[in-house]
Amino acid sequence: MIHEAELSPTPSPAQWLDVGAVRELSQIAGLRRAWNALLDGSNAGPFNAWEWLYPWCRRIAPDRKPFILQAKDRTGALVGLMPLGFEYQWVLGRPVRRLSFLGETHVGSDYLDVVARRGREEEIARLFATALWELRDQWDVLDLTDLREDSVTVRVLRETFEKTRAELSLSTRYVCPYEPLSKGESFDAFLRRTSRRDNYLRRKKWLEKQEGYRIEKTEAPGELAAPLTDFFRLHAMRWESDGGSQGIKGSGVEAFHRDATQLLAERGRLRLYTMKVGGQAVASVYGILHRDSFIYFQSGYDPAWRNRSVGLVLVGETFRDAIESGLTEYDFLRGTESYKSDWTTQQRRTVSVRVLSPGGGGEWLVRREEAMKQVRDVAKLVLPQDMVERVRRWRRRKAAVRG
Structure with a gap:
């Protein structure tokens, strides 16, 4: 001590x-x-x-x-x-x-x-x-x-x-992909610099024709309960087929986010975006404001709407809002998923x-970690790839239950 x-x-x-x-x-x-x-x-x-x-x-x-x-x-x-x-x-x-x-x-x-x-x-x-x-x-x-x-x-x-x-x-x-946003640049001008422009415009046009289509932005601390519940549900649905989310695992982590979003909202640092069609929430983005940056933290969507690219359209709308709010950076944080590189040109x-x-006694901790890594590496070499994937999904589900 x-x-x-x-x-x-x-x-x-x-x-x-x-x-x-x-x-x-x-x-x-x-x-x-x-x-x-x-x-x-x-x-x-x-x-x-x-x-x-x-x-x-x-x-x-x-x-x-x-x-x-x-x-x-x-x-x-x-x-x-x-x-x-x-x-x-x-x-x-x-x-x-x-x-x-x-x-x-x-x-x-x-x-x-x-x-x-x-x-x-x-x-x-x-x-x-x-x-x-x-x-x-x-x-x-x-x-x-x-x-x-x-x-x-x-x-x-x-x-x-x-x-x-x-x-x-x-x-x-x-690796954390991000995109600088130029002051004075319009959203349309920004779109022309991305590889998602045509698909985004086409999908958005279709969605706008659907009854009850709208995007709700929630920032006030007293209005978080419903959109946060939608976010947790959609995030879980998005990752269910993959064994569960690595980002939000279990009730303890959900409790943390309920506390953190409330506190962030009290400071004017939170933006929750929810896309609804016909009164039903189909996609959600959990974002954080930090000085002049929009931080894309997590998202979720209903897999039944995957073919309508609801996630793509909602991300595009968060870019629009960031640009129109005068922000100068959009940060996707960790991860090199293709949907992030489609919107960004920079990495840190x-x-x-x-x-x-x-x-x-630190060397003993290092030795244990190295031994565990060797066991995992050997397992990956010996087990068939589909078995490795099943084990990975099982671990995710087990972790979610513990959480």
Whole structure:
């Protein structure tokens, strides 16, 4: 356990900053206003928001011990946060202390990172990296997943830990397609740049002739119940034939999203789009607003309407709304599915940084993971492809039931 006394006020090279740690869920609850002000004044991504990480702690990982590093200036103003938590894993009969980002599992949190006042990213990242090194006897593995490849934090961690005896590894995680949106460009002009223009216009024209066709956009916190229920139903229907969704598995994750969407809506950060035909919801998109970007988080549709391309048309309408709202980027997050590349021309990547504390038990965790990977790789070589696929679907269904 890391003790508060071990985090004494630490002067930064540029300016005096106090470094401390928040270790209780009740303390996190009281950070909302200061956390929001810091996030709004930073370049950190959407999933570093209090509205995302606080419900994650409550609904997804209540057993994790929060350890949120925070930096304050002379006036007591919050200028930096590093939202971490402890997970304890048993390997060969001994506990391994794994320190990682809050929000790292189950909910698809891309671009996790240090939250620092804009212009002070390197200073704050270096301060936190130094603090983590000084406390290396309190953790075995520092596992930081899904940072942006170009994050200052990645560079600072490498510079800090490669000077020490700690073992550091860097690995690529996901490709995230996105599209810059030009201010002043019309939706029609944007469409002409995509490969989906003709199909989108044709399918939309047909849908518009159907009785009761409409698209509803929900943003108000008091109006989420019905469209969110439609979203969960359509998302589950979309993935049912594939063994269930990897993105939203089980009632615990659904409870998280009910909490998070409510909190995001209170901040004006949520957009739920629902396509209806004849009074029936046939497609849904769950989106997040973050500064000047639209974040396409998840979607769903009724497979009975697949041949009418309801998903394609609804995605097109979210692009239209983003452009007409004056947003400057549309981000599909992780995944290289073909429907994403049809709308986008750019990609960014996420990476993971793993550091093993010298003399700790982290190497045993690594060995176990490597052994499990070897077993999976052998199974893929030995089993017929259709059997591998059946096993994968069975695991998805089992995970959904556990959730």
